[in-house]
Amino acid sequence: MERIVVLNPKGGSGKTTVATNLAAYFATTGENPMLLDLDPQASSARWTSHRTAEHPPIDCIDGAKGSGTVTRSWQMRARPGCNVVIVDTPAAVEARRFPEITRGADTILVPVMPSEIDIHATAKCIADLLLVAKIRREDNRIGIIANRVKANTLVSRTLMKFLGSLDIPLVATLRDTQNYVRAAQLGIGVFEMPAWQARQDVESWQNLLEWLETKKEQVPSTPKIPQQLTNAMTAQLLV
Ligand SMILES: Nc1ncnc2c1ncn2[C@@H]1O[C@H](COP(=O)(O)OP(=O)(O)OP(=O)(O)O)[C@@H](O)[C@H]1O
Numbered sequence: 471m472e473r474i475v476v477l478n479p480k481g482g483s484g485k486t487t488v489a490t491n492l493a494a495y496f497a498t499t500g501e502n503p504m505l506l507d508l509d510p511q512a513s514s515a516r517w518t519s520h521r522t523a524e525h526p527p528i529d530c531i532d533g534a535k536g537s538g539t540v541t542r543s544w545q546m547r548a549r550p551g552c553n554v555v556i557v558d559t560p561a562a563v564e565a566r567r568f569p570e571i572t573r574g575a576d577t578i579l580v581p582v583m584p585s586e587i588d589i590h591a592t593a594k595c596i597a598d599l600l601l602v603a604k605i606r607r608e609d610n611r612i613g614i615i616a617n618r619v620k621a622n623t624l625v626s627r628t629l630m631k632f633l634g635s636l637d638i639p640l641v642a643t644l645r646d647t648q649n650y651v652r653a654a655q656l657g658i659g660v661f662e663m664p665a666w667q668a669r670q671d672v673e674s675w676q677n678l679l680e681w682l683e684t685k686k687e688q689v690p691s692t693p694k695i696p697q698q699l700t701n702a703m704t705a706q707l708l709v
């Protein structure tokens with residue numbers, strides 16, 4: 471079972487948006503995704519509760535209840551045929567919890583927004599992943615998602631410059647759009663919106679989805695993602 475953890479202690483960076491949209495994508499491909507919500511605010515759980523029978527069901531397990539630690543018991547509760555678990559994590563999670571939260575993760579996605587405070591917080595998050603959770607760069611498990619990028623703004627350029635300075639792949643660049651807000655209200659992902667409405671957003675996930683796909687076949691320490699594609703998308707947003 472593939473395990474994807476969405477993590478950034480900075481509040482409001484887009485963790486739930488990334489987790490729920492990924493879950494919606496895997497639901498459309500028949501992977502039977504499950505959400506594990508470690509956030510006491512239970513935003514992912516609320517999202518699934520908005521989902522109607524029109525869309526494939528997505529189970530969400532409330533992992534914040536009980537002892538407060540991440541146990542493996544969730545695995546027992548996964549629906550048969552569940553191929554992917556997406557873990558939504560809370561804001562302000564302390565670095566000392568990173569080893570527990572990232573244990574067994576195939577992928578750790580770190581969404582970051584274009585603001586000075588978010589950039590600073592994300593630099594610490596990456597450092598803690600490497601030093602406290604002991605994720606090795608060469609395992610290529612960490613991917614950064616630039617979120618709410620606005621075309622042609624100074625702060626978005628600053629974010630891209632910062633991300634370019636890290637030796638961690640930028641796997642997606644998501645624009646700032648009400649589509650994510652609407653999708654959250656409806657319990658769907660942009661993949662489940664009409665094509666005329668969300669085509670641009672669906673495209674912005676393709677590089678990440680390909681990266682996840684190629685990683686399944688990879689052994690650790692193999693070459694990184696096709697960064698050219700991300701760069702092209704980023705260039706499009708920044709012109
Ligand atoms: N690309 C985007 N465009 C527009 N709105 C967005 C985008 N990404 C996230 N949002 C909105 O920003 C808000 C915060 O996003 P989200 O809840 O995903 O962040 P979070 O990291 O899970 O927050 P928390 O740390 O509180 O759990 C939400 O209202 C969400 O709909």
Ligand SMILES: [Mg+2]
Pocket residue numbers: 485486487509513558559560561
């Ligand atoms: Mg959240």
